[in-house]
Amino acid sequence: MNATYYRLEVLRFVRDRVGLFFTVGIPLFMYLVFGAAQSFGKENAGHGNVTFYIMVSMAAYGAVTATTGIGASAATERSLGWGRQLGLTPLKDRTFVSVKVLVALTIAVIPIALIYAAGALTGARADGLAWVLCPLITVAGAAAFALYGLVFGLWLRSESAVSAASGSLVILAFLGNIFIPLEGVLLTIARFTPLYGLVQLSRYPLTEGRVMSGDVLINEGLWIPVANVAAWLTLLAILATWLVRRSRGRQ
Structure with missing residues (x-):
């Protein structure tokens, strides 16, 4: 792993204030408005309260937004000629991939850490194990969404790929x-969408498989989110x- 390249990639993302706002600022704002500021946040939800439930959801959304953007930008860089530039250096393809994966994991931690810190200060309550397992599951699951961004980058092969991939996550969320909380037919449809499995697994240490449907929690087997992921x-x-x-065939 090339430490210098890794550091430069992380700094490049952190310096992108617009991207950082959409990755961290919006999920944090939504947590504060729809979680911390609501009176119903103190109500029980599994091994914690509703505020914690919403905090986990917003942290997951921020994390997948980060990893999706990194995956899309990586594919775009390669298709726009950055790969040829890197080919002139000693950097190997496997090093390029490993750095991008580590960067994705690092950036995914940023919104999770900030939102969980905000949750701890604004009334999010849960058993101690949930505070540890929920963010760990979120980081691991969000890393897979780098593939989602990669697909957009390889498909569109333009700088708009990052915006398209990140924007589509709003609808998927x-x-x-x-x-x-969805219910009825909408909840059934939700189980087939990409983000459902990740978020449900992230909530599992809190809810033990119960899903908020409307105003109530319903039981759901662990196999459903696992199969989805x-x-x-x-x-x-x-x-x-x-x-x-296909992209290699066009070159």
């Missing part, structure tokens, strides 16, 4: 039962592989 991870990996091969 609504459909994935992140922003508002596995299916989307497989599909995205297949799409990314196909798009990489």
